[in-house]
Amino acid sequence: MRASKLFFPTLKEDPAEAEAISHKLMIRAGLVRQLAAGLYIYLPLGLRVINKVNKIIREEMDAIGAQELSMPVLQPAEIWRQTGRYDEIGEEMFRLKDRGGRDMVLGMTHEEIITWLAAREIRSYRDLPQVWYQIQTKLRDEARPKSGVLRTREFMMKDSYSFDADEEGLAENYQLHIKAYNRIFKRMGIDFYMVESDPGMMGGATAHEFMAPSAAGEDEVALCPACGYAANLELAGSEPHQPAYPPRGPMEIETSDARTIEQVSGLLDISPALLMKSFLVIAGKEPVLAMVRGDQEIQESKLARLIGDHRPATPEEIKKTTGAEAGFIGPIGLEIRKIADETLKAGVFTAGANKSGYHIGGVAPGQDFETEFSDIRRVKEGEKCPHCNASLKIERVIEIGNIFQLGTKYSAPLGATYLDERGNEQPIIMGSYGIGPARVAAAAVEQLADEKGIVWPAAIAPFAVHLALVQPADSGQTALAEKLYAELMSMGVETLLDDRAVSPGVKFADAELLGCPVRVTIGKRTLASSSVEVQLRRGREEHSFELGAAASAIAELLENRGPDA
RNA sequence: CGGGGCGUGGCGCAGCUUGGUAGCGCGCUUGCUUUGGGAGCAAGAGGCCCCCGGUUCAAAUCCGGGCGCCCCGACCA
Numbered sequence: 040m041r042a043s044k045l046f047f048p049t050l051k052e053d054p055a056e057a058e059a060i061s062h063k064l065m066i067r068a069g070l071v072r073q074l075a076a077g078l079y080i081y082l083p084l085g086l087r088v089i090n091k092v093n094k095i096i097r098e099e100m101d102a103i104g105a106q107e108l109s110m111p112v113l114q115p116a117e118i119w120r121q122t123g124r125y126d127e128i129g130e131e132m133f134r135l136k137d138r139g140g141r142d143m144v145l146g147m148t149h150e151e152i153i154t155w156l157a158a159r160e161i162r163s164y165r166d167l168p169q170v171w172y173q174i175q176t177k178l179r180d181e182a183r184p185k186s187g188v189l190r191t192r193e194f195m196m197k198d199s200y201s202f203d204a205d206e207e208g209l210a211e212n213y214q215l216h217i218k219a220y221n222r223i224f225k226r227m228g229i230d231f232y233m234v235e236s237d238p239g240m241m242g243g244a245t246a247h248e249f250m251a252p253s254a255a256g257e258d259e260v261a262l263c264p265a266c267g268y269a270a271n272l273e274l275a276g277s278e279p280h281q282p283a284y285p286p287r288g289p290m291e292i293e294t295s296d297a298r299t300i301e302q303v304s305g306l307l308d309i310s311p312a313l314l315m316k317s318f319l320v321i322a323g324k325e326p327v328l329a330m331v332r333g334d335q336e337i338q339e340s341k342l343a344r345l346i347g348d349h350r351p352a353t354p355e356e357i358k359k360t361t362g363a364e365a366g367f368i369g370p371i372g373l374e375i376r377k378i379a380d381e382t383l384k385a386g387v388f389t390a391g392a393n394k395s396g397y398h399i400g401g402v403a404p405g406q407d408f409e410t411e412f413s414d415i416r417r418v419k420e421g422e423k424c425p426h427c428n429a430s431l432k433i434e435r436v437i438e439i440g441n442i443f444q445l446g447t448k449y450s451a452p453l454g455a456t457y458l459d460e461r462g463n464e465q466p467i468i469m470g471s472y473g474i475g476p477a478r479v480a481a482a483a484v485e486q487l488a489d490e491k492g493i494v495w496p497a498a499i500a501p502f503a504v505h506l507a508l509v510q511p512a513d514s515g516q517t518a519l520a521e522k523l524y525a526e527l528m529s530m531g532v533e534t535l536l537d538d539r540a541v542s543p544g545v546k547f548a549d550a551e552l553l554g555c556p557v558r559v560t561i562g563k564r565t566l567a568s569s570s571v572e573v574q575l576r577r578g579r580e581e582h583s584f585e586l587g588a589a590a591s592a593i594a595e596l597l598e599n600r601g602p603d604a
Numbered sequence: 605c606g607g608g609g610c611g612u613g614g615c616g617c618a619g620c621u622u623g624g625u626a627g628c629g630c631g632c633u634u635g636c637u638u639u640g641g642g643a644g645c646a647a648g649a650g651g652c653c654c655c656c657g658g659u660u661c662a663a664a665u666c667c668g669g670g671c672g673c674c675c676c677g678a679c680c681a
Contacts (some may be wrong), residue, residue, distance in 0.1 A: 048614095050615065050616090050632080051615080051616090051642065052616050052630075052631065053616085054615075054616085054617065055615090055616070055617085055673095056610090056611085056673060056674050056675095057676080058674075058675070073673090075672085075673085076674090078671065108681075123681070127681085128681070130605095131679080131680070131681080132677095132681095150681085161680050176654095179680080179681090181676080181679090181680070182679050182680070183675095183677095183678090183679080183680090190680080198637090211621070257680085275654095292606070327608085339678090350678095398614060440607090443681095493617085507640090509639075509640055510639055512639080513639090530670075536661085541642090542638085542639065542640095542641085542643055543640045543641060543642095543643095544640085544641040544643080545641085545642050545643095546640090546641085546642090546644045547640080547642085547644050548641070549642085551641095553625065561637090562639095562640050563640075564640070572640095
């Protein structure tokens with residue numbers, strides 16, 4: 040490709056609306072343009088990158104026996120009603136009517152549709168197992184699109200679905216996907232972890248996410264450097280330290296205006312770990328008191344798994360339910376559902392007295408009041424790994440892939456069954472597996488970019504070689520550049536020939552911004568020395584090759600750098 | 605959905621407090637020069653100042669309403 044013909048509008052300055060590194064650079068390098076909130080146009084260079092990502096995904100999916108197909112984005116609401124998700128999902132699903140007044144939706148995912156297909160076409164255990172996938176547009180009316188291409192309302196997703204006769208088959212396909220995903224992300228040269236994740240409303244028991252560490256990420260994971268335990272903070276567990284507790288023996292303490300953990304621990308001169316935090320939430324219509332130790336925070340997603348959707352109680356509701364103001368509420372004397380974090384099981388604490396201006400000391404949960412115990416706290420950096428007691432690290436990550444064991448969540452309501460060897464009808468056991476190609480590309484930008492611009496991993500770079508012709512007006516230089524360009528292309532090395540009539544500074548700056556792995560410079564120095572200068576984008580390492588052997592030397596250089604080049 | 609910020613040539617911004625001529629840098633066009641790190645000189649083009657309404661002799665500027673975009677939080681199948 041010739042830069043003089045390529046549409047790649049680069050920008051000298053960061054766009055005002057961008058915050059994340061990948062967002063800024065993908066706009067500046069002319070990869071994408073924003074149409075509206077969460078809607079992006081992929082320009083030629085951006086599309087080249089996505090296509091490379093997709094190509095790798097296809098190769099590795101095909102390699103585990105998955106078969107590509109394609110399903111509609113526009114879908115009848117009826118199928119979503121059958122699985123109950125039409126009503127469960129709410130505002131995040133785009134809904135519309137066709138001219139005949141039929142309810143339709145724009146697909147946010149394709150479990151319903153693929154299961155509809157399986158229900159019709161799979162009849163016998165002889166038809167199983169199957170793994171089907173597509174790379175297709177999804178639409179979600181996100182509450183808050185953000186960070187450029189990382190969270191958008193319309194996005195592409197590789198989604199695959201496995202169909203098995205039994206749990207063993209599902210486990211096997213799950214493992215195959217883990218293998219494929221590891222290969223895919225390794226080939227792309229990005230850093231990632233596989234972590235345990237919350238299946239959430241996808242249903243099923245087992246789920247993992249593939250996470251690329253990045254400050255621009257929206258999730259956090261807990262990682263154990265010793266045993267490899269890795270989990271999304273939504274469900275990660277830990278062993279918190281145990282303080283020395285005072286003797287049991289409830290007694291009222293006047294705390295006047297001290298409400299927050301900080302104020303109360305300061306006033307009483309005791310560690311926050313000896314206090315109990317109580318939150319009143321409303322689940323449905325029922326009030327629930329959630330309690331964690333004073334030095335801990337509630338992990339909402341863990342609480343939600345016990346009590347479902349909930350919201351904080353209003354000040355009026357708190358007063359009405361407990362008789363006290365926020366800051367003085369506690370479990371003693373409250374006849375509502377109570378859930379205490381399991382770290383409260385062993386100790387003796389100071390809690391709110393349900394009487395404004397007072398706390399109660401010496402409270403032993405489970406003895407001085409009835410409560411359920413469960414893990415509802417958020418893991419903190421430095422707490423002990425639940426498996427090996429090493430110190431946990433917490434990292435911010437971008438979710439680039441996920442895998443779910445669905446079981447019969449979709450096959451049962453949609454009647455996707457098969458006849459087993461004995462002629463008995465059985466529900467098909469399903470799994471579902473996603474990868475977001477745009478997130479993968481953005482994660483690569485986030486992880487590798489330097490102050491000059493993008494540094495693409497070779498596997499997904501828009502071009503392998505950026506060939507800068509310093510003076511296109513000089514016939515000698517042009518002849519050399521054209522020759523090298525033709526040689527590289529004939530060797531299958533994708534090359535961008537920068538033959539634009541712009542100053543050298545612009546060419547070099549754009550080359551660094553675009554981030555192709557290798558930059559080759561042809562200028563008057565090339566004519567003088569008969570050798571070409573080659574610079575690796577990553578680390579900006581310089582090489583020099585003799586003119587005649589340059590093409591093969593460059594190809595070899597690319598070859599040797601492997602996926603991380 | 606709660607909180608905050610922003611909306612002025614293609615891009616980045618100033619002007620708004622204190623109403624009266626729309627400005628800067630980059631980019632763009634033409635010519636000449638230049639050519640290994642975002643070139644120089646000269647001459648140009650380009651703006652319903654987000655929209656609607658109000659106040660005023662007069663509104664980019666003040667007031668009301670709306671829309672859009674970004675950030676923090678909630679949500680994220």
